[in-house]
Amino acid sequence: MTAINDLLAFQRQTEALSSVAERLGWDQETVMPRGAVEQRAEEMAAMEAVLHERRTDPRIGEWLEVAEPESEADTRAVELIARDFNRASRIPARLAQELARVTSLAQGIWAEARANDAPEDFLPTLDQVLMLKREEASAIANGGDLYDTLLDDYEQGMTGAEISALFAAMRPRLVALREAVLGADGQPQPLAGHFPQETQIRLARICATAFGYDWARGRMDIAVHPFSSGRWQDSRITTRVVETDPFNCVYSTIHEVGHSSYELGIDPDYAFTPLGRGVSMGIHESQSRIYENQMGRGRAFAGWLFKRMSDAFDGLNITDPDAFYATVNRVTPGFIRTEADEVQYNLHIMMRFDLERDLIAGRLTVEDLVEAWNARFQRDFGVVVDRPANGVLQDVHWAVGLFGYFPTYTLGNVYAGCLDQAMRAAVPGLDASLAEGDAAPGVEWLRENLQRHGGLKRPRALIEDATGLDVSPEPLLAYLEQKFAGIYDL
Amino acid sequence: MTAINDLLAFQRQTEALSSVAERLGWDQETVMPRGAVEQRAEEMAAMEAVLHERRTDPRIGEWLEVAEPESEADTRAVELIARDFNRASRIPARLAQELARVTSLAQGIWAEARANDAPEDFLPTLDQVLMLKREEASAIANGGDLYDTLLDDYEQGMTGAEISALFAAMRPRLVALREAVLGADGQPQPLAGHFPQETQIRLARICATAFGYDWARGRMDIAVHPFSSGRWQDSRITTRVVETDPFNCVYSTIHEVGHSSYELGIDPDYAFTPLGRGVSMGIHESQSRIYENQMGRGRAFAGWLFKRMSDAFDGLNITDPDAFYATVNRVTPGFIRTEADEVQYNLHIMMRFDLERDLIAGRLTVEDLVEAWNARFQRDFGVVVDRPANGVLQDVHWAVGLFGYFPTYTLGNVYAGCLDQAMRAAVPGLDASLAEGDAAPGVEWLRENLQRHGGLKRPRALIEDATGLDVSPEPLLAYLEQKFAGIYDL
Structure with missing residues (x-):
């Protein structure tokens, strides 16, 4: 009794x-x-040392042996604590320190290599990171698959084989949709003009409020790369401003509101327990994506945003709400994952998944990575990578050891597709409300059916309980095909 | 060798x-x-628990027994670590927790009692705090004087008897000066008008820069009660804005720049050692005061500020720099310590010192405190306290257990007086520079002679080495008498 x-x-x-x-x-x-x-x-190093000591404290092992949880929540808490303890305990202290040191250095080296378009300055360090991550995965995997072990840290229960099958099912339809869209007559017009920072920030605050962001438990600041941070009573968002592109600020904000609201929506009874955080990276991304895309880039909300933006900036070069909706969802060729539209985004993820799985398995060496990246990009996107900063050097993930992380972005999109289908069925008035700049009916449905559970359920079970459906890419693909057929008149 | x-x-x-x-x-x-x-x-509680565990870690005792420091800095570091370890180890864990709990509650109870002018709501809690602080002091004092033990925590080496003698020497001359000033013909005019927040903040930034604040290692935000926070590469200040009184913002800022610059001025070799923080509360206050008063409220800087403020606010009701200098230093009767001028401030401290020393000694009970406060205030200031919020309830210190802290404010003024005398002798061009809005020559002298040493020397030795003089109230008193004789034409 007391051990628990x-x-x-x-x-x-x-x-x-x-x-x-x-x-x-x-x-x-x-x-x-x-x-x-x-x-x-x-x-930070002092805090990490304290946390590492606590995560591997031998008393946890002793308590776990005799703990007798009685409630569903405590049972799950014990499962999550045991999982973290086992992972942390299997990693030798020397390896943990070396990983922390090398990835911290690697981030700076990567940033400089990217700025100088010089992959050769970064690849030896990436090789070090890769070797250490393989060593880490071996220590944890205990004979199991290395990539699955890394992936499981971000998305409990998911395997490389399942991701592979999922991506294989999605790929042909996304490629076909991409070609149809890019080949269509009547491409949407881009937004043009100068959009002052102060007005963008004011607009971003209005959008965050429209999506139910709880300002009493959060705040918004400017950062180089937008992120959200914190939980329970204090989850903050950041945004960025590009004065030629107000969509960047608006949709970054809505995206981060999705992440932050997930944390703030968790049952406060779970606060500061292992259930008091978002359960996986994929589920987290499903919330940011459904806020940003299925709700934020839908025709209803776009119509409201069109009016707000036209007023805020004293008129736009686009003067019709349908044209504005097309502009918001404009598909253009591009090298950069983070700038990709809904149609192409997952194709960027798929190539990263294949490459990183090969790296971890030892089927691909870091030495051959640039060539492999460029060849794959040309095959998938039909364009030659013009410079490394637009190719293999564009993402920080591998530099800081995040192998197994990329597929959770697409999982998030897939989950968002499932959730959207169920939400639309359960909340028929959602679009009418979004057209008035109020996402509350959707946000409430997500809070009730997903967010409040925090870490209580495993990711797949969480989605299936919320939607009553098996996890499948079908809803996402159907949504994308229908949406872009409408916009591009396919 | 390895123990150290x-x-x-x-x-x-x-x-x-x-x-x-x-x-x-x-x-x-x-x-x-x-x-x-x-x-x-x-x-915060989790961080405090970690810190308490580390401060009382038995390994410290073992290391201390065999440590052989070789340098002057390491010897002093060991002395300071031993001091903290002995204090922390002598306080039973139960008492430490109870003190943390009660003082945390007491702060809220005090704030509400002050808002409601209801001392009876607060006094029982204050009594609890007092009993716990006496218990704490007994545990540490080991038979020594309780008040000295508490005082020593804020000002190493200082005793109640020394403070008492110091205050007795200062008191008659301050009382005489106060009476002369308040009875003088031609009292300075107050500043009048509405002073917008944004302009005040802009002005505060200019003043912080004038006093050499290092913006690359700091920032300024707004807080209810201004404070400074942090050390080494990151020491931040806060300020407040009262739109009828721009001096509040300007001089709070300069005061906090003094505190912050002391921390930022410490030799970086001492960073994250026990020498890497200001050595005592009195020394800290000497820096904030000499920035704010001896430099900031002097005729030279006031002349420069007059021009800046007249420009910033499009004219003032005071149109002459000498009159402005008098307004900056205006002495008026008042109940509140934090609003007191240079002449009366130390009298506020002296009554608190006597009362808290009696409370700790058991010569005065909390029950009799309001009456004792009011009687003493009337005797010292010739005015009847109109309501408890202007009397015994005005300061948070006792609620949070800061007995023995108040005298360090006057010690700070005394130290500032000594430092100012030595600084003026060593830096003859200081006023000419302050008249141009540049405190650099003074700041550099303070950095070189005091700030850079951090915790290396005990407070008294630090002042005596910096000034070449024994610590004495004489320079402060002479400075005050001369300054206010000039302003009030005494």
């Missing part, structure tokens, strides 16, 4: 400390003075 | 964690969403 209480009390303090470490990260990206870099690195 | 290294490495991590805890406090007072109160309390 001791275990949960110990975990509660660990969760509080990990929340502090996360807040330090927020501070660093938003408000920290530029001269504080060394100090912050030392503070 | 292990000890210092352990301490370094503790310093980094304590810096993180301090940053959380900054976050709470400046940017935290209002709904995050419970979460933050739990985060």
Whole structure:
């Protein structure tokens, strides 16, 4: 009886400390003075040392052996604690420290290599990261598949084989849709003009409010790369401003509101337990995507946004709401994943998945990576990569050791497709409300059926319970085909 | 050989964690969403638990027994670590927790009692705090004087008897000066008007820059009660805005720049060692005061500020720089310590010192405190306290257990007086530079002679080495008498 209480009390303090470490990260990206870099690195390292010591504390093992959880929530909490403890305990301290050191250095080396378009300056470091990640996966996998082990950390229960099958089913229809769209007559017009920062930020706040962001438990700041951070009573968002492209700010904001609202929507009874955080990267991404895309880039909300933006900027070069809706969803060729539209985005993910799975399996070497990337890009997108910064150097993920992370983006889209189908059926008035700039009916449905559960259920079960359907790419593909057939008159 | 290294490495991590805890406090007072109160309390408690465990870690005792420091800095570091370890180890865990719990509650109870002018709602809690602080002091004092023990925590080496003698020497001359000033013909005019927040903040930034604030290692935000926070590469200031009184913002800012610049001025070799923080509350206050008063409220800087403010606010009701200088230094009767001028401020401290020393000694009970406060105030200031919020309820210090803290404010003024005398002798061109809005020559002298040493020397030795004089109230008193004789034509 007391073991379970001791275990949960110990975990509660660990969760509080990990929340502090996360807040330090927020501070660093938003408000920290530029001269504080060394100090912050030392503070973060001290917090990580404390957290690592707690995560591998031998008492956890002892408590786990005798703990007798009685409720569903405690049973799941114990499962999640055991999972983290086993992962953390299997990684030798030397390896953990080396990984922290090398990935921290690698981030700087990657950034400089990207700025200089010089992959050769980065690849030796990437090779080091890859070797260490393989070593880490071997330590945890205990004979199992290395890639599955890495993937499982971000998406519990998912395997490389399942992702592979999922992507194979999606790929032909996405390729066909892409070709149809890019070959269509009457391409949408881009938005043109100069859009002042202050007005964009005001608009972003209005959009965050439209999507139900709880300002009493959050705030919005500017960061180089938008992110959300925090949980329970304090989950903050960031956005960015490009003065030639107000969609960047608006849709980054709605995207981060999705992430943040997921955290804020979790049952407060789970706060500072292992159930008090979003359950997986894929589920997290499903929330940011359904806010941004299925709701935010739909015709209904686009119509409302058209009026708001026309007023805010004293007129636009696009003067019709249907044309504006097409502009919001405009598909154009491009090298960069983060700038990709809904049609092409998942194709970017698929190539990364195949490449990183080959890297981890040892079927592809870092030495051959640039060539492999460029060849694959040309095959998938029909364009030759013009420079490494637009190719293999564009994403930070591999530099910081995030192998197995990319597929969760597409999983998020797939989950969002399933959720959207169920939400539309359950909330028939959603579009009417979005047309008035109010996402509340959709947000409430998501909160009730998904967000409030936090980590209680495994990702797949969470989606299936929420939607009453098996997880499948079909709803996403049908949504995309229908939406873009309408916009491009296919 | 290794014990000293292990000890210092352990301490370094503790310093980094304590810096993180301090940053959380900054976050709470400046940017935290209002709904995050419970979460933050739990985060702070978790950090405090980690810090308490480290401060009382038995390994420190073992290392201390065999540590052989070789340099002057390491010797002092070991002295400071031993001091903290002994204090922390002597306080029973139960008492430490109870103190944390009660003072945390007491702060809220005090704030409400002050808002309602209801001391009876607060006094029972204050009594609890007092009993716990006496218990704490007994545990540490080991038979020594309780008040000295508390005072020593804020000002190493200082005793109640020394403070008492110091205050007795200062008191008659301050009382005489106060009476002469308040009875003088031709009282300075107050500043009148409405001063927009944005302009005040712009002005505050200009003043912070004039006093050499390092914006690459700091930032300025708005807080209810201005404070400074942080060290080494990241020391931030806050300010407040009262739209009828721009001096509040300007001089709060300069005051906090003094605190912050002290931390930023410490030799970076001492960073995250026990020498890497300001050495005492009195020394800290000497820096904020000499920036704010001896430099900031002097005739030279006031002349420059007059021009800046006249321009910024499109003219003032005071149109002459000498009259403006008098207004900046205007002495008026008042109940509130934090609003007091240079002449009366120390009299506020003296009554608090006597009352808190009697409380700790058991010569005065909390029950009799309101009456004792009001009687003493009338005797010292010749005015009847009109309501408790203007009397015993005005300061938070006792509610949060800060007994022995108040005298360090006057010590700060005394130190500032000594430093100012030495600085003026060493930097003859200081006023000419201040008249151009540049405090650099003074700031550089303070950095070189005081700030850079951090915790290397004990407070008294630090001042005596910097000035070549014994610590004495004479320079402060002579400065005040001369300054106010000039302004009030005495």
